[in-house]
Amino acid sequence: MAKIIFCFILITLLSYNLVLCDNNNSKVPSNKRYLLYDCNPGEGFNLRRDVYMRIANLVKNLRERKECKGDDWVLVLPPWGRIGYHWKERDLEQSMIPWSTFFDLKSLNEFVPVMEYEDYIEEIGEASIDELWYLQNYAEGWTSGVWEEKMHERDCIDSPVYETDTEGKIRGWFWGYEETYAKKFKCVSVQGMSKMFVQPICGGNTTAKSLMLDRGENMLHDMFGGKNYWDCRRSMVFSHKLIEIANNFRSKFLDSNDIEDNTVMPENWKNHKCNGDATGGPYIAAHVRRKDFLYARQEYVPSIKQVAKVLSEKMKEYNVNKVFIASDGTKDEMEELKSLLPGMIMFKPSKAELNNFKMGGVAIIDQILCSHARYFMGTKESTFSFRIQEEREIMCFPKHTTFNRICADNAKDDCEQPAKWKIVWNSDSEIWD
Numbered sequence: 001m002a003k004i005i006f007c008f009i010l011i012t013l014l015s016y017n018l019v020l021c022d023n024n025n026s027k028v029p030s031n032k033r034y035l036l037y038d039c040n041p042g043e044g045f046n047l048r049r050d051v052y053m054r055i056a057n058l059v060k061n062l063r064e065r066k067e068c069k070g071d072d073w074v075l076v077l078p079p080w081g082r083i084g085y086h087w088k089e090r091d092l093e094q095s096m097i098p099w100s101t102f103f104d105l106k107s108l109n110e111f112v113p114v115m116e117y118e119d120y121i122e123e124i125g126e127a128s129i130d131e132l133w134y135l136q137n138y139a140e141g142w143t144s145g146v147w148e149e150k151m152h153e154r155d156c157i158d159s160p161v162y163e164t165d166t167e168g169k170i171r172g173w174f175w176g177y178e179e180t181y182a183k184k185f186k187c188v189s190v191q192g193m194s195k196m197f198v199q200p201i202c203g204g205n206t207t208a209k210s211l212m213l214d215r216g217e218n219m220l221h222d223m224f225g226g227k228n229y230w231d232c233r234r235s236m237v238f239s240h241k242l243i244e245i246a247n248n249f250r251s252k253f254l255d256s257n258d259i260e261d262n263t264v265m266p267e268n269w270k271n272h273k274c275n276g277d278a279t280g281g282p283y284i285a286a287h288v289r290r291k292d293f294l295y296a297r298q299e300y301v302p303s304i305k306q307v308a309k310v311l312s313e314k315m316k317e318y319n320v321n322k323v324f325i326a327s328d329g330t331k332d333e334m335e336e337l338k339s340l341l342p343g344m345i346m347f348k349p350s351k352a353e354l355n356n357f358k359m360g361g362v363a364i365i366d367q368i369l370c371s372h373a374r375y376f377m378g379t380k381e382s383t384f385s386f387r388i389q390e391e392r393e394i395m396c397f398p399k400h401t402t403f404n405r406i407c408a409d410n411a412k413d414d415c416e417q418p419a420k421w422k423i424v425w426n427s428d429s430e431i432w433d
């Protein structure tokens with residue numbers, strides 16, 4: 001009997017303790033820490049994907065470096081939305097989009113641990129962030145005239161985009177989640193790469209359990225084009241739903257499939273190796289960036305007639321009768337192009353697809369379709385085109401089929417072709433060809 005009573009008391013105590021612990025969020029281990037980030041609202045979808053890589057490499061460093069004492073850092077993925085004018089700023093329809101809409105989280109997790117923002121809120125039990133560092137340049141610019149890496153807490157240069165409410169909570173744009181607030185805020189001037197953040201974060205400038213770096217684009221890559229860069233890039237596998245839509249389109253309209261194209265990818269990106277050259281489907285593809293590029297990069301942008309002329313020649317050269325076009329051009333521009341290029345094919349999302357996958361998903365489908373072509377031509381200085389080139393590098397396409405662009409009419413530019421960013425599989429390989 002005494003034994004039973006003892007057990008009963010023990011169980012009661014234990015469950016009481018559990019309740020207490022629950023209130024204290026002790027489900028979260030004490031060494032778990034969260035890194036959040038955001039970018040300047042003006043940055044586009046494809047540049048943001050590049051900023052993700054810089055932050056992911058920082059998280060990798062935070063997890064591995066001795067001075068971080070084995071803290072279990074996790075990257076909290078900033079919900080997509082309010083991106084540039086393309087996605088219609090402030091349009092809530094295109095906001096609070098989880099990363100799983102676009103990317104395969106299991107694959108991302110193979111590089112560093114990541115979690116969706118909503119799972120973070122649930123895990124810590126409150127829509128708050130302990131500390132927010134707003135990254136900026138140095139007000140004085142490069143005083144010494146030479147590049148030096150540095151990072152300091154400084155007065156804010158821009159007028160603050162965050163405000164402190166009457167309860168002392170820091171309020172602002174947190175991906176459309178209005179209840180979210182930060183507890184502390186400061187501006188940090190920075191000139192340097194992501195590894196420079198390790199010392200301040202681990203070495204005494206903060207003990208915050210959750211730290212957010214806003215204006216993350218102000219952090220540079222540790223080694224642009226190195227092994228970590230490419231490992232991280234390879235982990236950014238698109239969501240299976242988007243791949244499936246693209247694959248159906250390939251098989252239906254482009255006679256293209258992974259087995260015949262030699263583009264079969266393993267389940268886990270870590271197991272991927274080049275198994276001969278990819279051939280791609282029996283079509284060529286081009287990314288024809290229009291809109292703001294017509295004004296901002298006027299001297300590089302070919303006319304629609306020029307695009308048609310160059311692509312018809314390439315179709316002959318590659319002996320194909322189909323050309324896939326990805327473009328942000330107007331309906332009129334695309335109709336003109338189609339009239340000059342009868343073999344032209346575009347992906348048009350259904351209403352339901354646009355609803356489910358948003359502009360970002362459609363952009364990714366366009367990118368997948370371009371990346372599987374036998375031959376690809378991009379637009380100079382478009383990050384949208386760069387992401388396609390990387391995708392082709394990962395799939396082992398020969399470089400001369402990837403690093404091309406359609407030149408402007410006449411001799412407006414010297415028509416320099418894009419730099420060949422060679423994929424790096426091992427830490428000691430060369431970056432450039």
Ligand SMILES: Nc1nc2c(ncn2[C@@H]2O[C@H](COP(=O)(O)OP(=O)(O)OP(=O)(O)O)[C@@H](O)[C@H]2O)c(=O)[nH]1
Binds near residue numbers: 083086287362366381
């Ligand atoms: N679906 C689709 N969308 C495109 C295409 N080209 C551009 N876009 C859209 O236009 C956006 C371009 O956005 P920006 O905000 O200027 O920045 P970016 O994504 O970094 O790309 P670039 O400006 O090309 O360097 C992309 O994110 C797409 O949403 C295209 O070929 N297909």
Ligand SMILES: *[C@@H]1O[C@H](CO)[C@@H](O)[C@H](O)[C@H]1NC(C)=O
Binds near residue numbers: 020021024
């Ligand atoms: C729970 O949190 C409170 C206040 O933060 C603290 O005083 C208390 O010791 C904590 N209890 C446990 C079991 O950690």
Ligand SMILES: *[C@@H]1O[C@H](CO)[C@@H](O)[C@H](O)[C@H]1NC(C)=O
Binds near residue numbers: 153188
């Ligand atoms: C870290 O602390 C040092 C010493 O107080 C200070 O000079 C520096 O500006 C701080 N850096 C950051 C990023 O807060």
